Amino acid sequence: MCRVVFVVALVVLVSPEAHGLDNGLALKPTMGWLHWERFMCNTDCDTDPDNCVSERLYMQMADVMVKEGWREAGYEYVCIDDCWPSHQRDAQGRLQADPKRFPGGIKKLADYIHSRGLKLGIYGDVGTSTCAGYPGSLGYYETDAQTFADWGVDLLKFDGCYMNWTRLGDGYVTMSKALNRTGRNIIYSCEWPLYEWPFHQPNYTAIRETCNHWRNFADVYDSWSSIKSIVEWTAAHQEIIVPSAGPGGWNDPDMLVIGNFGLSHDQQESQMALWAIMAAPLLMSNDLRDICPRSKGLLQNRQIIAISQDPLGKQGYRTAKVDSFEVWERPLSKKRLAIAVLNKQEIGGPRRFPIGMAPGWKICDPQCNVTQILPQYKELGIQTLHSKVAVLVNPSGTVLMTVTPANRHFKSHHSLHWQDTSIKDKHTTIL
């Protein structure tokens, strides 16, 4: 099967960066930990004290993040998801934490997290109720924004359950303004487009003006099929969503599930590589108190994190599908390029991919310097446009590389395409 489909990047539109949410935050994709995928709505602290949603869980996670090098690697936000509040607001109409599971309250917890040099995230919902049935913020946007600010919260994940979709935009914009008026720096993580897609194409210009990151697609599960569905959705909608990403605002493909149960190590490498290429927030949902050394090494890999956090702030995208390989490329600062090659053939052994087939390889005219980062660090050295070098990609694994133009006075009109944000697909079939 030698059918090769190239997705050629063309450039037409202007960069949307000027219209990002003006709160000075999330200039690089947010890094941290979020409880949902691993711990869900476990409120049973009597029989499962180590894994229930309680202040203890976040304090322990924060301690490990400091002790085990996570904070040094860049993971900063310790985030609470659904199921933290009491079912009743207090006499003043304010949200309050479940008194049994958070005896110290959120302010004390925030102080604890801050004393470790980390930041605290919390969760709310734009509608009448959270997805798990706790009080929603509809009718209380000002009160809840002020409560979160008073507690010292640094990030709000704002879900979209139990809301008439025609009012989603209003709700998310109103909360954004309420957060701004508190004067506190609070990253605003939205699910607005996720809840709007079933009805119509969301307005990403408005979303980028309102939120620091936004979920587009279904919740991640601890499985390869879940990761594949997210990656496929992202590629299928890249023309719409990639141009809206940039410093201050990012597409959010949901949590990293690396270090859990459902992914092989090759699949964990694929998630890490593709989340870095997609300029995704890196919010781990796993148990940092008990994680295998290989997963830890992968999540703390400095070269991959450098791709994720690259200062150019452009989201990468799928540039080719070739014989059950997918090529994903992300333009980096200093005219460099990250290339990920994913082997989607889930039978057989490692397969060779000649890297000259990656569309971005054109920056190797006249020369480039190639460094392989995954599955292991390997300097592939100086290459040219016509290099015969190939990489070996395991089934459902990914080879991740960076390519640096080697000639200082490198000139090619093609490379200029990587400086621009917008893309328009053109499918060309060759061979």
Ligand SMILES: *[C@@H]1O[C@H](CO)[C@@H](O)[C@H](O)[C@H]1NC(C)=O
């Ligand atoms: C609030 O918005 C203004 C104007 O967009 C901006 O200059 C300011 O930094 C924002 N403040 C916070 C705390 O986000």
Ligand SMILES: *[C@@H]1O[C@H](CO)[C@@H](O)[C@H](O)[C@H]1NC(C)=O
């Ligand atoms: C949602 O809001 C629209 C416009 O206000 C209204 O016409 C519609 O009946 C509402 N839908 C539901 C299910 O409440």
Ligand SMILES: *[C@@H]1O[C@H](CO)[C@@H](O)[C@H](O)[C@H]1NC(C)=O
């Ligand atoms: C999208 O939102 C922007 C900014 O709020 C607005 O100017 C524009 O008119 C909207 N576009 C559509 C098609 O509604």
Ligand SMILES: *[C@@H]1O[C@H](CO)[C@@H](O)[C@H](O)[C@H]1NC(C)=O
């Ligand atoms: C190629 O890149 C590697 C890794 O950054 C570096 O060690 C090496 O010196 C570079 N080679 C050349 C010729 O620039």
